[in-house]
Amino acid sequence: MQLRIPAIGVSSANVVHYGLDYDFKYSNGMPVRYVAVPFPFTGQPKAVDVGYVTGKDVLSGQPLMTAVIKALTDPLTAEEKISGAPEGQASDTRLLPSDTDENLRRLFEDKGWTDYNWVKLPTEKLVTEMVNGTSRKPGEVIKSIDITGGSRQLTVEKVAIAAVMAGASPDHFPLILALATQAPFGNSTSSMANMIVINGPIRKRLNFNCGTNALGPYNRSNAVVGRAFTIVSKIVGDLRNNVNAWESLGSNLQYNNLCFAENEENLPEGWDPLHVQMGFKPNDDVVSVGIGWTSVSSVGGSQSLYPTHFLIRDYMRSLSASGSAATILMDPTVAALLKDTHGFKTKAQLAEWFSQNVEKTAGSYWGNGVIQSTAVPFALQGLEPYASWKKLPDDTLIKPFTNPGAIRVVVTGGKVQTTWFVTDFGLRRGLKVDDWA
């Protein structure tokens, strides 16, 4: 719907700079007039936000309301009247000019194509070998980026380049292609991170680690597949610091994306592997990806004086419960304890218990910025339970994990200690690797 009335944008300076440059050039195409307030805008005392109205426009230095009035009333410039296809489209250059190893590495870093660790340079020979790891054609487009964040097409060959850079082998490539369909990874002004879980026989075939140190730097497949997702995400997302990547603190988890495999062989009887819970067959090779922010460790092992699921419940109160999502990672010994001592016959039964027993105050729930962004719209639309929760006094307890199906339990680790993590990662439905072989 086009109203054909002047509409101006008001935001804090960092968002406005993105809007005037990157978003205008590659996504929006409309030279929106902006007025800027200082950053940060949200989370400030009321007096600060009110004070911005009588303060200065950060862009022009004029009084903010003068800038607002001018933005609504100034005649259009020639630039603001342009319509149609833009001139000067950049073309893709398949090969870079030949150069030394040192210069190429510097180029890759300055362009933001790497994670700033040592990469294997993608010679044509190596990339061709990588592409031969799939039956897909090099030029096949596997993903188009066409929303906010620019407009780019990710081909099989570009994924192969990233896979070579990450140190992967052609055997890894179908899995990395499946992963690449989920690129670019989660990235926002919050410190968003990502999780990759591998299930099925591919764990053994590619020697993924799901035992001792499953989450640590002790295995090549865990390392290079997680890293490949970072590099392909940076390339297709054009993620460059302060250009198209704006995480205030960032996340160290983005180096490897918590890439690990489930220890399917050591699941208690009745506890299905993650991919089987999602409806896949046990022999399907599946990769599951999700976004989240936080991981809280049990620190030590389970204690007989306080049931393990009680402590997991307690720690889950610190999660935002955005989308009712949680992923609990636990050592096989914890899974055995929960099954044999505490009677949870299935993962689903355990997830249901958490959904029913994790409580936090309404004030704590609504006090989270991501919840404000995602759940307030539901409340405004009258959707329950959010509409009712919005009316509650701050100290009223609610059960924020409304959907037990969004609480995932993944068993991994080496049976060294009864340790676990609660995380707020929301794993999406997995992807079959064979579809990309």
Added chain:
Amino acid sequence: MERRKMLTMLGLSPALVAGYPAYARTAVKAVPDSSSGDGLITVLNPGIPNKLATRYPLAPPLDNLEDKTIYMINLSWEGPDAGNYFYGAMREWLAQRYPGIKTSLKVTADGMFGLDPAILKEMTANKADGAIVGVAG
């Protein structure tokens, strides 16, 4: 002499000549490469060029704000409170200086990335003259 090799010997980066100016900062250090023999490597380009967006012109501006109907759209970035405080003060400021102005503050029910058709419908019905959209950050 082969051109790339000559540039290298002169301390120039062939990438510089091709339009990557940052790479003339240091003299080139030859790296043995059994495949080329000249210390230079040819690699595939990881980068994916952005496609420039189709251009859309702005709507004509207003002559002035007297007696106009201006909608203030709160995108509810990390919740609606900050935007409501800000727009509330803006409404007061405008009302004091433009007695005939009508302002309407709306919080989008679709969140910060969604369109809210109900607001657009209301703006059409009420013949809105202009809009201020925000506030992110």
